[in-house]
Structures are given as structure tokens and as C-alpha cells.
Amino acid sequence: MAAIAEQQGCTPEAFDAIKEACRPVVLRNLVADWPVVEAGSRSPQSLCDYLLRFDTGRTLDAFFGAPEIAGKYYYGEDLDGFNFERRTVRFAEALGAILDGLKTPGSPTVYAGSLTVDDYLPGFARENVMPLVTVGARLWLGHASNVAVHYDAMDNIACVVAGRRRFTLYPPEATGKLYVGPIDHTMAGQPVSLAASSPPDPARYPLFEEVRASALVAELEPGDALYLPKLWWHGIEATAPFNGLVNYWWDGFRAGPDAPYTALLLSMIAIAERPPAERAAWKAYFDHYVFRPDGHPLRHLPPGKHGILGPLKPDNYGRIRAWVMHLLRGFNA
Structure with a gap:
């Protein structure tokens, strides 16, 4: 495995060149001055209190996983169903469940993701300004988790605001060796690599062995960000007991409404x-x-x-x- 290229102090002009290359880059300390990062540095409770200042009371679908899955939200046996439960809860309830789980060993894991900040937390974006793009933000919160290797059809800037994230990336040209699962039966919308998301199994996934060692890996701390071009496969491990991320999706080269x-x-x-x-x-x-x-x-x-x-x-x-x-x-x- 190799490290992803890094840049400190990225300006909008420098980011234009990064986007044109369509290669992932770690942007160290890009959002280190955000108030939400400062709140998270104090404690999970402080970060949740900060977010609740903006809460509109909307409901969301959160993932709840039994302790034995250890935050690896995935398919059930033979791709039938999933190994977690979706529950519709209010934003404050989701935060409460996450905080309660931190206090009680053996509790279910909780994952609340893809929350549009302008809808759930109006005012958050005015205090936590993304310097490189002007699109809307999304929020992801939860316990330690392991998100299956998948791709997105949009460009992405992912900013860690609490905890730690380990990103493992494979380029689009590896697609044929990743043993991709169904495109219409997924955990969260995008198909996943069965080979890269499962324990090593050369007998079942022999072609994956040709690309396993070529993965790119980055470890991100609070305040760090990753630019992830569209169509790059990525698995995300949130490795701290409590983790938060804000991301931005957009199509950097769109000429019109069609994707x-x-x-x-x-x-x-x-x-x-x-x-x-x-x-x-x-x-x-x-x-x-x-x-x-x-x-x-x-x-x-x-x-x-x-x-x-x-x-x-x-x-x-x-x-x-x-x-x-x-x-x-x-x-x-």
C-alpha cells in the first residue's frame, strides 16, 4: 500500500490544479480553524452541544448495529438483507444514542450519515466555512465504523471534525478486479466491492489479489481533509470511539444537468x-x-x-x- 499525496495550505488556485489531475490529495489542516473542530477537541459532548445549537428537529434514518458487528455495516448472509437496522429518529435522539453508547460498553453502534447541513443545521455553514468550494455540506457522525469500499459519482472533499478516519482507495481502472456487488441492492445507494470489503479470500476473489497491494491509504486527524475525485473506490474506517466528518459533493466539470x-x-x-x-x-x-x-x-x-x-x-x-x-x-x- 502507498500513501496518498499531501498538500498543506491549499488555496483555491492550487485546488484548481488538483481537480484537473483527478487524483486524490490529502489537504492537511484545511479546516483546523473550524469551531466544530475546536468543540470536538474538547469532548464528544461538547461537539454534540455545539451541533444542537443549530438543530431544527428533523428526523433521519440512522444505522443501529449489534455489538458483534463492531461497526461494520454490511450485507447479511448471501447478500440477503443487511446486518444492521435502520431507525427513523430525530437528530437530537441520534446524538443521544451515540453519546449513551460511549458510556456503556457492549451497546449497539450508531451511524448517522449524509445529513444535509442546510436542512438539519442551518447556520452551521456560516460558522464553518469551506474555503475551496461553495456547495452544500453533509454531516456524518457515529461510533467506530467500517464503511464498505464503494465509489461516488461526484467529486468529494471529506473533512474530519472529530476522531480519526482511515481512507483506503483504489483507482477506477481496478473496477474489474474488485468483484462489485449489486447496483440496486446496497447499504446506502452505491455498489460496493465485495472483495475489498471482506476478509482476504484469494480462492473466491483471485483477481483482487492483483490490486490489493496497490491501494492508496491516508490517515486523517481532526482538521484534515481529503479530496476524492469521482469514481475512485474508497473504504472508510472511523477508528476512534466517536467520529465526525463533514463532506462536500459536487461535479467539478459539469456542463449541464445530465450526469x-x-x-x-x-x-x-x-x-x-x-x-x-x-x-x-x-x-x-x-x-x-x-x-x-x-x-x-x-x-x-x-x-x-x-x-x-x-x-x-x-x-x-x-x-x-x-x-x-x-x-x-x-x-x-
């Missing part, structure tokens, strides 16, 4: 089960028009002759989208 994942799903039904030779032909067209390893597909023509394959902005995005919607409604090209 690449939508195109992937459409390709699954339009292409995936055609004969191998036809799939290979479509792959050649995708490479030529979409992935463009040799440059623009109409580079041999003057820019004025590129038509809808010219720059997406200001007009071509809408033109192509209208054409796609026309086709999806069942009209012929």
Missing part, C-alpha cells in the same frame, strides 16, 4: 447484451466520439464546420440534449 452515470445506465440497456463483435464496434465509436484518445473527432475540419460537435457552450449542449430526448421518446433518428 455521466445516466449515460452509463442507458448504455447498459442499449449495448451491454448485444453480440461481442457489435459491442466492440460500439466501443470504437465511443472511443472516437466520447473518450477521444486521439483528440477531437472532427479535428481535420475547420472549427466552423464542427456543428453540434463544437464546444458544448453556449448552444450545443442544448441541441444534443434535445436530440437525445427526441430519440428517447421513440422517434427515429
Whole structure:
């Protein structure tokens, strides 16, 4: 395993270069001056008291796990069901359950995640300002936990505000060797790597042995952050008894409302089960028009002759989208 690259004192200008490279980077002490980090440095109770100042009383779905799973929220036997219980509770109740568990050995573990700060804790973002992006924040709190290796379809800045986090990363090109689970039966929305999230089993997951040692690892303390480009596989271990994280998801290169994942799903039904030779032909067209390893597909023509394959902005995005919607409604090209 190798360490993830690090940077101290990241500026918005430096972050632009980091995003362009699409490689993970640890941003040390990025949010060390946040009030929530200072509150967490005093005690779990102090951090919870700080958060409750902003509480609107909304409910959330929290994970409750039996002591024997040790915070590893995962599938049940044979991928049937899950090994934890989802309960709908108010934010203050979730915090209370987390704090009570710290006082009582053998208590169930609790995990409350992906809480939109502007909805649950309005005012939090004004006191804890993210210097690199202007999108909304999400909050994750709980006991020690082990989140299965998964990917997100959005770029991410993950900021530790309490406890410690260990991130283990695999690049997108490792996907075929990670033994990915179902995409529509998941713990929290995204498919997971069965091989990277389970005890070593070379007999069951032989291809994973080729990439296991190439994982990137980072240990984050309160105030540290990790920039995680979209589609990078990552497992997250919260290793302290009490842990808190604030993250920011956004698509750093979006040109319009449509997500690449939508195109992937459409390709699954339009292409995936055609004969191998036809799939290979479509792959050649995708490479030529979409992935463009040799440059623009109409580079041999003057820019004025590129038509809808010219720059997406200001007009071509809408033109192509209208054409796609026309086709999806069942009209012929």
C-alpha cells in the first residue's frame, strides 16, 4: 500500500490544479480553524452541544448495529438483507444514542450519515466555512465504523471534525478486479466491492489479489481533509470511539444537468447484451466520439464546420440534449 499525496495550505488556485489531475490529495489542516473542530477537541459532548445549537428537529434514518458487528455495516448472509437496522429518529435522539453508547460498553453502534447541513443545521455553514468550494455540506457522525469500499459519482472533499478516519482507495481502472456487488441492492445507494470489503479470500476473489497491494491509504486527524475525485473506490474506517466528518459533493466539470452515470445506465440497456463483435464496434465509436484518445473527432475540419460537435457552450449542449430526448421518446433518428 502507498500513501496518498499531501498538500498543506491549499488555496483555491492550487485546488484548481488538483481537480484537473483527478487524483486524490490529502489537504492537511484545511479546516483546523473550524469551531466544530475546536468543540470536538474538547469532548464528544461538547461537539454534540455545539451541533444542537443549530438543530431544527428533523428526523433521519440512522444505522443501529449489534455489538458483534463492531461497526461494520454490511450485507447479511448471501447478500440477503443487511446486518444492521435502520431507525427513523430525530437528530437530537441520534446524538443521544451515540453519546449513551460511549458510556456503556457492549451497546449497539450508531451511524448517522449524509445529513444535509442546510436542512438539519442551518447556520452551521456560516460558522464553518469551506474555503475551496461553495456547495452544500453533509454531516456524518457515529461510533467506530467500517464503511464498505464503494465509489461516488461526484467529486468529494471529506473533512474530519472529530476522531480519526482511515481512507483506503483504489483507482477506477481496478473496477474489474474488485468483484462489485449489486447496483440496486446496497447499504446506502452505491455498489460496493465485495472483495475489498471482506476478509482476504484469494480462492473466491483471485483477481483482487492483483490490486490489493496497490491501494492508496491516508490517515486523517481532526482538521484534515481529503479530496476524492469521482469514481475512485474508497473504504472508510472511523477508528476512534466517536467520529465526525463533514463532506462536500459536487461535479467539478459539469456542463449541464445530465450526469455521466445516466449515460452509463442507458448504455447498459442499449449495448451491454448485444453480440461481442457489435459491442466492440460500439466501443470504437465511443472511443472516437466520447473518450477521444486521439483528440477531437472532427479535428481535420475547420472549427466552423464542427456543428453540434463544437464546444458544448453556449448552444450545443442544448441541441444534443434535445436530440437525445427526441430519440428517447421513440422517434427515429
